Amino acid sequence: xxxxxxxxxxxxxxxxxxxxxxxxxxxxxxxxxxxxxxxxxxxxxxxxxxxxxxxxxxxxxxxxxxxxxxxxxxxxxxxxxxxxxxxxxxxxxxxxxxxxxxxxxxxxxxxxxxxxxxxxxxxxxxxxxxxxxxxxxx
Amino acid sequence: xxxxxxxxxxxxxxxxxxxxxxxxxxxxxxxxxxxxxxxxxxxxxxxxxxxxxxxxxxxxxxxxxxxxxxxxxxxxxxxxxxxxxxxxxxxxxxxxxxxxxxxxxxxxxxxxxxxxxxxxxxxxxxxxxxxxxxxxxxxxxxxxxxxxxxxxxxxxxxxxxxxxxxxxxxxxxxxxxxxxxxxxxxxxxxxxxxxxxxxxxxxxxxxxxxxxxxxxxxxxxxxxxxxxxxxxxxxxxxxxxxxxxxxxxxxxxxxxxxxxxxxxxxxxxxxxxxxxxxxxxxxxxxxxxxxxx
Numbered sequence: 088x089x090x091x092x093x094x095x096x097x098x099x100x101x102x103x104x105x106x107x108x109x110x111x112x113x114x115x116x117x118x119x120x121x122x123x124x125x126x127x128x129x130x131x132x133x134x135x136x137x138x139x140x141x142x143x144x145x146x147x148x149x150x151x152x153x154x155x156x157x158x159x160x161x162x163x164x165x166x167x168x169x170x171x172x173x174x175x176x177x178x179x180x181x182x183x184x185x186x187x188x189x190x191x192x193x194x195x196x197x198x199x200x201x202x203x204x205x206x207x208x209x210x211x212x213x214x215x216x217x218x219x220x221x222x223x224x225x
Numbered sequence: 226x227x228x229x230x231x232x233x234x235x236x237x238x239x240x241x242x243x244x245x246x247x248x249x250x251x252x253x254x255x256x257x258x259x260x261x262x263x264x265x266x267x268x269x270x271x272x273x274x275x276x277x278x279x280x281x282x283x284x285x286x287x288x289x290x291x292x293x294x295x296x297x298x299x300x301x302x303x304x305x306x307x308x309x310x311x312x313x314x315x316x317x318x319x320x321x322x323x324x325x326x327x328x329x330x331x332x333x334x335x336x337x338x339x340x341x342x343x344x345x346x347x348x349x350x351x352x353x354x355x356x357x358x359x360x361x362x363x364x365x366x367x368x369x370x371x372x373x374x375x376x377x378x379x380x381x382x383x384x385x386x387x388x389x390x391x392x393x394x395x396x397x398x399x400x401x402x403x404x405x406x407x408x409x410x411x412x413x414x415x416x417x418x419x420x421x422x423x424x425x426x427x428x429x430x431x432x433x434x435x436x437x438x439x440x441x442x443x444x445x446x447x448x449x450x451x452x453x454x455x456x457x458x459x460x461x462x463x464x465x466x467x468x469x470x471x472x473x474x475x476x477x478x479x480x481x482x483x484x485x486x487x488x489x490x491x492x493x494x495x496x497x498x499x500x501x502x503x504x505x506x507x508x509x510x511x512x513x514x515x516x517x518x
Contacts, residue, residue: 174461178421181459182414185452197461198428 100127102134106207107169108200110142111153120156127160131167138207139164142200144175154189161194171195174203230292233350237338238286241279244337249275251333256326274309278330281305282358292354296361303365310366314373323370324363331359390416392423398430399500401493403468405438413449417456424462431500432457435493437468447482454487463503465489467496 100109107130115123131139141160146153161171174197184191197203241248253271285299296302306327313323338351390412395401400423402416420432434453439446454464467490469477474491477484490496 176459176461178418178425178456178460181421181456182417184459185417185456190455191459196459198424198430199461202428202430202461 098123100130102130102136103204103209105134105136106138106140106204106209107131107134107136108140108142108204110145112145113147115153115156117152120152124156124160124163128163128167131164131169136169139169139171140197140200140203140207141171141173142175142203143173143180144177144199146180147177149176149180149184149189151187151189154184154191157191157194170207172197172203172206175199229350230354233347233354234286234292236341236347237334237351237354238283240337240341241283241286241334244340245276245279245283248330248333248337249279251336252279252330255329255332259322259325259329274312278305278309292357293361295358296365302362306362306365307369310369311373314370314377320367320370320374324367327366328359328363330362331355334359386412386415390419392419394423394427394429395433395497396501396504398428398504399433399497400424400427400429400431401433401435401497403435403438403493407441408436408439408446408449410449413453417453420453421456421460424457424460429462430504431463431465433465433467433493433496433500435468435496436466436473437470437493439468439473442473442476442482444480444482447477447480447484451484451487463488463500465496465500465503467491467493 098110098112100107102108107127109127111123127139130136139160141157143149143157149157157173161173164171172195173191176196195206197206249272252275253268256271257268281299281302281304285295285302288295288299290298296306309327310323313326314320318326334355335348335352338355339348342348342351390402390404393401393403400420402420404416406412408416420434423429424432434450436442436450442450450466454466457464465488466484469489469491488499490499
């Protein structure tokens, strides 16, 4: 791998107001984890983000390494003034984590990306008044 | 196949065909003389079974498969015996009664042969033949009976497992699992899987685990509860444990089990109130504000 993980086809880090939205993919190795941490912390400072949403719905397994990475990211972000929410953990992943006795100490979780964003202060669009746009049946 | 066996077999087949009704009647009567022969089966059903089995026996004897292997290899006959045994297993007959009922067909058959011949040696050979044939049927019946029961037991324990861990939706974003019975590792696994899946499907925010039906809480059960709560929290939902009775509260305190990180309530009603408050908090429009002034 010549270029680090997030900048080369990895997960983009999106800025939505003062919240950064990103995710983790399977097969996170040491090198890409370090690169991801570097980029995320830099972006938190550069964009003066107040919240970070990390979507992990694509992860099929969380081992002790990924768990530690998530805990470290949370601590680092908190030191930089941002709150981290880890969203979208699969039921099977949660069960495995608990059975392996791994803890995600200090890490906030949310059911899915939407719930995570709501927790970070985003609101749903208000329901449009009146009728829904009509679709012609013919 | 020796010539004498062929002769005896033909003789038996003739008797079977000529006196079909008689044999069936006799067999049904013999079974009714035994105590509780076919469980809940009535005379009419026994008669239907008899007709089917005798027809299958006739078809089997008419083929040229050796008698010892007739029940095992003749498809029609085998199926009839299996169905008969399964039906009785389901009707609640004992295995002994079922195989004895099959074996009592011997008597009915031999009586019919007796009417066709008076030759003692031929009768003896016919008896041996009938014995070989129906002993195999009796053994198959016993085997099927046991398999049938086994299947029922497995199905019931599977049903019990699923029935004992229903996940119900109590309120918007609030799910509840009423636990009945002791919580062991296998149950915990099923509860966790059902609960987490339901949380994901319903996008629930709070899950209530009601332990009113759990007879005792020891360290192992508490451990399982903690695991479930931790897994629920990893999914981004919160957990309330309800149904803690005074004796259970005492046990938990005396055993020194730490449930201080979990919200607990004594009744499901209190837990629901707490859960609704929790969901109100989390859905209230609280704009994000960083800590500090």
